[in-house]
Amino acid sequence: MKYRIAMDAMGGDHAPQEIIKGVVTAMREDDELDIILIGDEEAIKKELQSLNCKKEPHIVHTDQWITMDASPKKALQGNPRASVILAAKLVHEGQADALVSAGNTGATVLAAAQNLQIIPGIERSGLAAIYPTAKFEHGGHGFALILDVGATLHCTPKQLVHFAYMGSYYVSHVLGIENPRVALLNIGEEETKGGEVLTKTHRYLQDAEGLNFVGNVEGKDIPKGAADVIVTEGFVGNVVLKMMEGVSDVLRQTGKYALKKKLQWKLGLALLSSGVKRLKKKTDYSEYGGAPILGFEKLVIKAHGRSNAKAIGNAIRVAKKAVAQNVSGHIADSIVKFNEKHSLDFIDI
Amino acid sequence: MKYRIAMDAMGGDHAPQEIIKGVVTAMREDDELDIILIGDEEAIKKELQSLNCKKEPHIVHTDQWITMDASPKKALQGNPRASVILAAKLVHEGQADALVSAGNTGATVLAAAQNLQIIPGIERSGLAAIYPTAKFEHGGHGFALILDVGATLHCTPKQLVHFAYMGSYYVSHVLGIENPRVALLNIGEEETKGGEVLTKTHRYLQDAEGLNFVGNVEGKDIPKGAADVIVTEGFVGNVVLKMMEGVSDVLRQTGKYALKKKLQWKLGLALLSSGVKRLKKKTDYSEYGGAPILGFEKLVIKAHGRSNAKAIGNAIRVAKKAVAQNVSGHIADSIVKFNEKHSLDFIDI
Numbered sequence: 153m154k155y156r157i158a159m160d161a162m163g164g165d166h167a168p169q170e171i172i173k174g175v176v177t178a179m180r181e182d183d184e185l186d187i188i189l190i191g192d193e194e195a196i197k198k199e200l201q202s203l204n205c206k207k208e209p210h211i212v213h214t215d216q217w218i219t220m221d222a223s224p225k226k227a228l229q230g231n232p233r234a235s236v237i238l239a240a241k242l243v244h245e246g247q248a249d250a251l252v253s254a255g256n257t258g259a260t261v262l263a264a265a266q267n268l269q270i271i272p273g274i275e276r277s278g279l280a281a282i283y284p285t286a287k288f289e290h291g292g293h294g295f296a297l298i299l300d301v302g303a304t305l306h307c308t309p310k311q312l313v314h315f316a317y318m319g320s321y322y323v324s325h326v327l328g329i330e331n332p333r334v335a336l337l338n339i340g341e342e343e344t345k346g347g348e349v350l351t352k353t354h355r356y357l358q359d360a361e362g363l364n365f366v367g368n369v370e371g372k373d374i375p376k377g378a379a380d381v382i383v384t385e386g387f388v389g390n391v392v393l394k395m396m397e398g399v400s401d402v403l404r405q406t407g408k409y410a411l412k413k414k415l416q417w418k419l420g421l422a423l424l425s426s427g428v429k430r431l432k433k434k435t436d437y438s439e440y441g442g443a444p445i446l447g448f449e450k451l452v453i454k455a456h457g458r459s460n461a462k463a464i465g466n467a468i469r470v471a472k473k474a475v476a477q478n479v480s481g482h483i484a485d486s487i488v489k490f491n492e493k494h495s496l497d498f499i500d501i
Numbered sequence: 502m503k504y505r506i507a508m509d510a511m512g513g514d515h516a517p518q519e520i521i522k523g524v525v526t527a528m529r530e531d532d533e534l535d536i537i538l539i540g541d542e543e544a545i546k547k548e549l550q551s552l553n554c555k556k557e558p559h560i561v562h563t564d565q566w567i568t569m570d571a572s573p574k575k576a577l578q579g580n581p582r583a584s585v586i587l588a589a590k591l592v593h594e595g596q597a598d599a600l601v602s603a604g605n606t607g608a609t610v611l612a613a614a615q616n617l618q619i620i621p622g623i624e625r626s627g628l629a630a631i632y633p634t635a636k637f638e639h640g641g642h643g644f645a646l647i648l649d650v651g652a653t654l655h656c657t658p659k660q661l662v663h664f665a666y667m668g669s670y671y672v673s674h675v676l677g678i679e680n681p682r683v684a685l686l687n688i689g690e691e692e693t694k695g696g697e698v699l700t701k702t703h704r705y706l707q708d709a710e711g712l713n714f715v716g717n718v719e720g721k722d723i724p725k726g727a728a729d730v731i732v733t734e735g736f737v738g739n740v741v742l743k744m745m746e747g748v749s750d751v752l753r754q755t756g757k758y759a760l761k762k763k764l765q766w767k768l769g770l771a772l773l774s775s776g777v778k779r780l781k782k783k784t785d786y787s788e789y790g791g792a793p794i795l796g797f798e799k800l801v802i803k804a805h806g807r808s809n810a811k812a813i814g815n816a817i818r819v820a821k822k823a824v825a826q827n828v829s830g831h832i833a834d835s836i837v838k839f840n841e842k843h844s845l846d847f848i849d850i
Contacts, residue, residue: 223691286751302688305696339651339739342572346736347654371743375751387695388737390688394720395741399748402635402724410776417776423769427759 154186155472158239158248159209161191162217163255165458168192171254172199174464175209181465185472188212188248190235214238217255220457224258228266236260240267243450250471252442254455254464261303261445261454268448271480273487277447278315279303279386279454280322281393285377297323298337298374298382299446301389309352310494312336312383313360317486318446319381320363325477326444326470331364335379337388338368353383356494362486441470449480503535504821507588507597508558510540511566512604514807517541520603521548523813524558530814534821537561537597539584563587566604569806573607577615585609589616592799599820601791603804603813610652610794610803617797620829622836626796627664628652628735628803629671630742634726646672647686647723647731650738652794658701659843661685661732662709666835667795668730669712674826675793675819680713684728686737687717702732705843711835790819798829 159175161168168191179185186209189196193213200208216231218224228234236255240263242248251268253260261279270277280299287294299319304311316334323332336354338346343354345368357365369378374392384392410417421428442455442463451474455467474480508524510517517540528534535558538545542562549557565580567573577583585604589612591597600617602609610628619626629648636643648668653660665683672681685703687695692703694717706714718727723741733741759766770777791804791812800823804816823829 286754305688337740339654339736339743371740371745372747372750374744375747387688388740391686391720391737392740392744394688395723395744396720398721398724401721405635406780410773414776416772420769420772420776423765423772424759427763427766427769431755 153184153476155184155250155475156186156188156248157468157471158188158190158242158251159468160217160236160239160251160253160255160260161189161196162235163253163260164455164464165220165254166460167254168195169199170459170461171464172196173203173461174459175468176200176203176205177461178465178468179207179209180205182469182472185468186210187468188239188242190214190239190242191217212238212242218259220256222256222259224256224262227256228259228262234259234263236263237267240264240452243452244268248450249475250451250453252453252455252464252467252471254442254457254459254467257302257454257457260452264445264448264452268450268452270447271449271484271487273484273491274314274447276300276304276307276311276314277445278318279443279445280319281389281443282327283393283396286375287377294377295327296374296377296380296382297327298384298389298392300384300386301393301443302386303445305385305387307349307385309349309356310491312349312353312385313356313490314447314487316357316360316363316365316381316383317490318483319383321479321482321486322444322446322474323380325479325482326474329380332380333366333378334363334381334383335366335369335373337371337374337382337384337392339370341368341370343368357383360490441466441468444470444474446483449484451475451480502533504533504599504824505535505537505597506817506820507537507539507591507600508817509566509585509588509600509602509604509609510538510545511584512569512602512609513804514569514603515809516603517544518548519808519810520813521545522552522810523808524817525549525552525554526810527814527817528556528558529554531818531821534817535559536817537588537591539563539588539591540566561587561591567608569605571605571608573605573611576605577608577611583608583612585612586616589613589801592801593617597799598824599800599802601802601804601813601816601820603791603806603808603816606651606803606806609801613794613797613801617799617801619796620798620833620836622833622840623663623796625649625653625656625660625663626794627667628792628794629668630738630792631676632742632745635724636726643726644676645723645726645729645731646676647733647738647741648795649733649735650742650792651735654734654736656698656734658698658705659840661698661702661734662705662839663796663836665706665709665712665714665730665732666839667832668732670828670831670835671793671795671823672729674828674831675823678729681729682715682727683712683730683732684715684718684722686720686723686731686733686741688719690717690719692717706732709839790815790817793823795832798833800824800829
């Protein structure tokens with residue numbers, strides 16, 4: 153069995169070097185991988201030569217790609233042969249089973265939406281993010297998934313339930329968390345909290361087959377790891393995700409400040425450094441292989457913009473696993489069942 | 502000049518002891534304060550005797566109050582003479598200039614909404630929270646205000662602009678931050694981000710007289726202190742605020758874990774303790790006197806549920822300052838002007 157991954161060679165802060173390093177290493181370690189690199193052929197070949205690799209990945213040449221800070225919509229319109237678009241087209245045409253990109257997030261989501269087939273019955277795709285939680289202390293896995301984080305700003309109850317299924321299947325089949333706890337982000341635990349959309353969503357989730365719905369969680373539960381999958385609309389998920397980044401930046405700055413300010417603090421931090429390292433390793437984004445964009449018939453993995461070769465390798469590994477486990481197929485089956493069961497309810501919402 | 506504060510003696514984790522201690526100290530230090538304690542007369546008198554105070558506050562007796570974990574709506578309905586309701590009524594009747602409570606937040610907001618007069622032209626009150634930011638490092642004030650954090654889950658552009666005025670006047674007149682930077686919480690800096698409500702709000706804010714609008718901020722900017730007043734709808738603000746609590750809990754737990762786990766880490770933390778103490782002092786909730794509930798003709802201050810005597814004293818001091826500075830009057834004036842200027846726009850929103 154071969155797993156064919158379309159890899160955007162030009163996306164990411166360290167593209168194409170780290171992308172190609174990651175691809176070559178992944179192919180060396182796994183015979184079942186067949187990778188198509190989409191990007192500047194000359195640059196790719198130069199990199200491949202320097203890595204001295206025997207089995208070469210396929211290359212699809214293009215001289216267009218999307219920069220990290222480009223405005224997604226405009227950039228895609230202006231670059232119809234952008235590497236991420238061609239990669240999505242290859243997947244759509246059946247020449248690849250999954251798409252991986254470390255490039256511009258908005259452009260990746262949009263390229264997928266414009267070129268891939270959405271799962272029948274699903275209205276909107278969901279961008280998921282995997283983030284570290286405090287659970288590692290107790291020997292737990294220490295990660296949770298939150299979706300949507302920006303693909304769909306405001307959602308209907310139906311769309312939120314679909315996100316719950318997407319997240320649950322991904323977490324169980326790809327991250328290996330059995331019977332994952334799915335929760336709805338809200339402003340209180342009571343099921344009547346949060347307004348009409350969330351109250352309805354809560355009711356559907358309670359009743360949803362194949363989901364381990366544990367109820368509402370609040371903002372304070374996000375970093376604590378009270379659930380494995382947290383469902384929310386894209387606006388809120390985006391604010392939450394970026395706030396985690398902001399907190400992490402502030403902590404790093406505070407550490408740097410303390411380091412400079414006083415010898416005693418410098419010494420204290422030095423003594424703690426093994427702990428900080430351990431924490432860093434447990435919360436290393438490169439370990440879990442990037443954020444899935446869910447809801448399409450084929451899987452899309454958005455690796456972190458800062459991805460190094462190791463992170464790219466993990467993203468490819470994760471993409472293969474999702475294909476092997478038929479995550480999209482499982483999601484599609486549940487959605488059909490859920491939609492049929494509630495076909496009358498959804499007329500008005 | 503006398504400043505008359507209605508104080509809910511029964512609200513808060515340490516009520517009535519710490520409430521009354523805080524009140525007595527505040528009155529000792531400030532002759533202009535006239536405080537009415539609303540609660541169980543016997544318990545209040547017992548506490549006052551033990552404190553040996555000369556000038557006694559007024560007491561309004563009641564045998565009903567709302568517990569911290571009660572469901573606000575039901576609890577208020579079942580306790581029509583609850584201390585927080587009587588306190589709000591005293592303010593409404595003109596027997597007091599401001600209301601302070603450290604009790605159940607939802608019940609305080611609801612008691613205010615049911616008993617106080619909203620400022621003409623304002624549709625919804627806003628619950629604001631003051632939180633520590635990373636700015637203290639640079640000698641800044643180190644606090645910012647975010648609103649709404651739960652009083653109004655979803656907002657119109659008009660309501661969000663009103664929140665901006667409320668927050669801006671409070672921060673400048675009570676916290677003493679000159680020309681405070683007001684920002685709109687969004688998922689990107691561009692003014693077209695975030696959907697119709699936020700795009701419209703952005704346009705109004707750019708054009709709003711007397712506001713120092715600095716544009717959109719994202720989740721990552723919240724802990725960094727990129728703005729002094731952050732405006733958002735209540736659902737998002739609530740999630741953000743509780744997430745900050747959650748992160749702070751997780752950091753404390755991680756510290757405790759490190760303390761127990763390894764002697765080297767224990768030593769490291771000991772060397773850092775003066776820094777942690779300094780950080781704690783700079784981010785001490787008891788310093789800034791609680792969260793204002795804005796939009797009523799009289800000011801309501803919701804002190805933290807865990808308030809000790811010092812926090813209560815600061816809440817009273819802040820309430821007095823808001824009355825002395827006529828914060829509600831300033832807000833009312835701006836709202837009238839803003840609404841008049843946009844009277845035609847608001848027909849459809």
